[in-house]
Amino acid sequence: MDETVLLTGAKGSVGTAIREGLADEYDWRYLFHNPPPFEPDHPYLVGDVSDEELVAEACEDVGAVVHLAGDPRRDAPWDSVLENNIHGTKVLYEAAVEAGVEKFVFASSNHAVGHFETERKPDLYRTHDDFMLDGTELPRPGNHYGISKATGEIIGRYYHDEYGIDVCNIRIGNLTRGHPPVDYERGQAMWLSYRDCAHIHDCALQAEYDYEIVYGISDNDRKYYSLERAKEVLGYDPQDNSAEWKAGERAG
């Protein structure tokens, strides 16, 4: 991708993992919600993703969008996910297709399929359990936030079918810096390390596809999300595994 890549939600945790891992790999344009407390290393804009004029400017001469902006809380109130996650994503897609953006990478979530766990936990978080989701399953949101993420996937399906923009939905697991979540089986099953987070977004920007849903986790022994599609279509090659850690320290 030689053209500008727009990164929304750039100051957040996922945005930080991407900026740290891929700072020199792309001609980035960042969208920050509020003025950043640091001097960014690439051009940026500040404002709300639901601001039509702002996102039209943000999408000018852009080849790809990595859309992270949104309320990430699993218990986010409906009015927040409606405005920030659902409406904001629609506004950005409209601006992207209007500007001729070729590729849209969307930060979906494990919470878009959270209710697959209800009758299976905690066994499905353990290595002996063979239950697996591969991205072809219909969403089963676990909360209103998860509804907003599944809706973002559907919004992308429409804009792909209607306008031809390539879409990769990454159902991110649990991004935790430095080591997997401690004493938290769900988090260890879906841990995504910072370097694997940057890597899967790099792969999504480089690969060719039409419309995809993949899981964004490291190669954890406890996983119940298949990585086959991400490996096959994106060339994803995760380097980390939560099983190699114990209580926040590398085991062995």
Ligand SMILES: NC(=O)C1=CN([C@@H]2O[C@H](COP(=O)(O)OP(=O)(O)OC[C@H]3O[C@@H](n4cnc5c(N)ncnc54)[C@H](O)[C@@H]3O)[C@@H](O)[C@H]2O)C=CC1
């Ligand atoms: N951190 C994780 O483990 C996971 C994150 N995700 C998704 O990845 C994305 C990023 O998540 P995090 O970095 O963890 O969250 P974060 O809260 O650290 O970052 C989100 C950023 O988006 C900005 N933002 C929120 N609403 C906005 C709006 N209306 N307009 C412009 N900017 C807005 C916030 O100011 C913040 O800087 C979110 O969409 C979240 O749903 C999905 C699964 C797991």
Ligand SMILES: O=C1O[C@H](COP(=O)(O)O)[C@@H](O)[C@H](O)[C@H]1O
């Ligand atoms: O979508 C998200 O999922 C992760 C993991 O979910 P959790 O309920 O096990 O914490 C969450 O940490 C993150 O904040 C959220 O955006």
